[in-house]
Amino acid sequence: xxxxxxxxxxxxxxxxxxxxxxxxxxxxxxxxxxxxxxxxxxxxxxxxxxxxxxxxxxxxxxxxxxxxxxxxxxxxxxxxxxxxxxxxxxxxxxxxxxxxxxxxxxxxxxxxxxxxxxxxxxxxxxxxxxxxxxxxxxxxxxxxxxxxxxxxxxxxxxxxxxxxxxxxxxxxxxxxxxxxxxxxxxxxxxxxxxxxxxxxxxxxxxxxxxxxxxxxxxxxxxxxxxxxxxxxxxxxxxxxxxxxxxxxxxxxxxxxxxxxxxxxxxxxxxxxxxxxxxxxxxxxxxxxxxxxxxxxxxxxxxxxxxxxxxxxxxxxxxxxxxxxxxxxxxxxxxxxxxxxxxxxxxxxxxxxxxxxxxxxxxxxx
Numbered sequence: 001x002x003x004x005x006x007x008x009x010x011x012x013x014x015x016x017x018x019x020x021x022x023x024x025x026x027x028x029x030x031x032x033x034x035x036x037x038x039x040x041x042x043x044x045x046x047x048x049x050x051x052x053x054x055x056x057x058x059x060x061x062x063x064x065x066x067x068x069x070x071x072x073x074x075x076x077x078x079x080x081x082x083x084x085x086x087x088x089x090x091x092x093x094x095x096x097x098x099x100x101x102x103x104x105x106x107x108x109x110x111x112x113x114x115x116x117x118x119x120x121x122x123x124x125x126x127x128x129x130x131x132x133x134x135x136x137x138x139x140x141x142x143x144x145x146x147x148x149x150x151x152x153x154x155x156x157x158x159x160x161x162x163x164x165x166x167x168x169x170x171x172x173x174x175x176x177x178x179x180x181x182x183x184x185x186x187x188x189x190x191x192x193x194x195x196x197x198x199x200x201x202x203x204x205x206x207x208x209x210x211x212x213x214x215x216x217x218x219x220x221x222x223x224x225x226x227x228x229x230x231x232x233x234x235x236x237x238x239x240x241x242x243x244x245x246x247x248x249x250x251x252x253x254x255x256x257x258x259x260x261x262x263x264x265x266x267x268x269x270x271x272x273x274x275x276x277x278x279x280x281x282x283x284x285x286x287x288x289x290x291x292x293x294x295x296x297x298x299x300x301x302x303x304x305x306x307x308x309x310x311x312x313x314x315x316x317x318x319x320x321x322x323x324x325x326x327x328x329x330x331x332x333x334x335x336x337x338x339x340x341x342x343x344x345x346x347x348x349x350x351x352x353x354x355x356x357x358x359x360x361x362x363x364x365x
Contacts, residue, residue, distance in 0.1 A: 080178035094208030166197035236271035
């Protein structure tokens with residue numbers, strides 16, 4: 001019997017047919033087309049008025065990989081460029097778990113206490129190498145700052161292309177400055193070469209470190225320490241005050257061995273607690289002193305000029321790579337050469353020379 005519960009010996013029992021399951025998709029949801037991105041002039045007008053919605057849409061346009069969006073994005077950037085350059089750009093990096101997002105939350109609130117201050121936070125979020133997706137959860141870790149009317153927080157996926165996202169982040173800085181944000185924080189993913197890319201677009205580079213993880217000096221690369229304009233040790237509270245003070249002494253001793261910075265500034269090492277908001281004014285006083293120092297000796301303007309020149313060459317390199325790999329003839333021949341290299345019929349170097357010679361001949365035509 002298919003349903004034994006219907007047998008006569010179970011007479012008197014009632015078997016319900018069950019509950020109808022609701023649909024997996026909201027029946028009231030209407031899938032519509034997204035609004036088209038505004039024209040360049042409309043975006044620029046909104047940005048200059050401080051319209052956060054227009055700024056967000058312009059950043060989306062800059063981050064887009066669609067070829068048809070590139071020209072419009074560049075037009076927006078060019079028109080915003082005369083209104084940029086009037087902010088303090090600060091990069092923040094540190095080992096995972098150092099409390100970068102929590103620190104940005106409290107640092108940002110401290111900055112926004114100054115009359116007329118506005119803050120844009122650009123966070124480069126790591127993307128999965130497999131799915132290419134990103135969590136983009138930085139706003140959830142900046143609970144107070146994300147609701148402040150003077151703050152604009154924009155996480156961007158690295159999407160496996162650090163050079164590309166770094167260029168887009170620098171262009172986003174231009175848009176934020178044109179929108180009136182006079183303080184820019186750029187948070188790195190905290191791994192790989194992202195620190196070098198961010199260092200090339202900011203005025204002050206802050207390294208956030210923690211104590212109690214073993215040999216603190218081994219926990220960070222020498223190159224990153226040489227780039228840092230200031231080192232701050234987080235979680236200096238409770239029983240951790242002693243270890244943070246010891247780590248502070250170790251970092252100060254290590255910095256004595258490094259060559260002088262091009263700016264002439266001697267990096268300072270401070271301790272603070274982001275969670276309990278202790279020592280925040282002292283950290284910001286250090287940053288204020290740095291900006292006063294480099295503006296007085298002329299390094300600030302010289303550094304900005306060097307960065308502009310650097311990104312011109314980086315953009316040239318990126319455009320050359322894109323032009324090469326997007327060439328249909330090159331793409332077709334690369335497949336054949338890959339097969340030759342993998343089967344050892346041709347060396348890697350010979351294959352590279354072959355495809356480059358073919359590419360340059362097409363340019364001569």
